[in-house]
Amino acid sequence: MLIRHAEVSGTRPLDVRVVDGVITAIAPALDAESGERVLYAAGGALLPGLHDHHLHLFALARAADSVSCGPPDVSTVAQLEDALVRSSAADVGSDPWIRGIAYHESVAGDLDRDRLDVWLPERPARVQHRSGALWILNSAGLAAIGVRAESETPPGVERDAAGRPTGRLFRLDAWLRERMGSSPLPDLTAVGRRLAEFGVTGLTDATVSNGNTELAALVDAVNRRALPQRLVVMGTRELGVPDHPDIERGAVKIVLAETELPTFDELVAEIASAHAAERPVAIHCVARSELILAAGALAAALVHPGDRIEHAAVAPPESLELVKSLSVTVVTQPNFVRERGDAYRVDVTPRDRSWLYRCRAFLEAGIPVGGGTDAPFGDPDPWAAMRAAVDRRTLGGAELGRDERITPEQALALFTTTAQAPGGAVRRVAAGERADLCLLDRPWADARETLDASHVIATFRDGVSIGAS
């Protein structure tokens, strides 16, 4: 393939030749060889394909069949009622369950079974909090999974003072899945296509429960080209080594939850055991206390190459020093500034508001920073995340963490470093490099002003087109 008249690293027009998935030549004018496919870029920027360093593929696929129960789609009790009641009237198909996602208290306060029963008296329903840490079931849902007042249940099943289950299930994804009976993992074709349209050629799945069942399904999806991106798969300690050249095993994911933090020694032991198995760790830290605990435990266990902190949602100055001294990578989600910023401006204590989803402070401290969207908990469009990293604007138009603004080039870099080293060296469009590419409809000098996904006109992985608009 010959891409004509592209802009590469700010220079144009240049012709770019790709042979067998590798860029072989870049020059002002290359002659097309016989039979070579020629594509005219018309001066558009040819960028490295984007890598989303943190998302959840199966959950993203399931989100398509779910009812959105939170902002920005649903912001009031009336809208929530409307969305749920409408979904309960829809065709049951093979699955009687109603699945809600993205719930947040700003819509209707704390939900429990009784409140859901008013809207959904018959069909079993489960609504996920947007943190991913809580499911709320209605009474029909609890009955369907066999939870009664007298049932033996794990500690995450909340009960009221009288011992009656409230319908609120904390951090019980795996248990809930087991009780619901194994529903097959969803097909990833639509997800792969959608991400390719954003220019995404690589993905890191950061799901804590990923085991060998999920891995086999991912290998299958990549083999069938249902998922055209290359992958890094994080997950459990038990996760095997993928037998596929385009799929790598990633870190052991450790989720910290402020309400039930492990002891310092427990966390050190968990990290050390992953390291002993030659696996880095990726520690989910949202609250300030979680970040301090994780940083301390990493220091005690000694950092292994590839160790990461996911989110670092609240990073006060003292934690910055700690993280810097460790030389671990932070993988952040600037898109949450946009998507959740209006709620943060109400819920987060003023002293923490300036430390939310920081970018610039990390970069200035010399801490490697990678970007992920956390889809489906965040919008999967990495361009929207880049925009938020640059303008720090909430959906409501307010500014959040103005001092954390970064340049469009720094924002692009969040998504264009290698899968193995988020925040490391940015991949280049150069001879000898793999042809994982994203072509824009305009030069970078224009595209940087808007950072809009609509400017992506073609996406190539190993030189093969996987998405175009």
Ligand SMILES: [Zn+2]
């Ligand atoms: Zn996540």
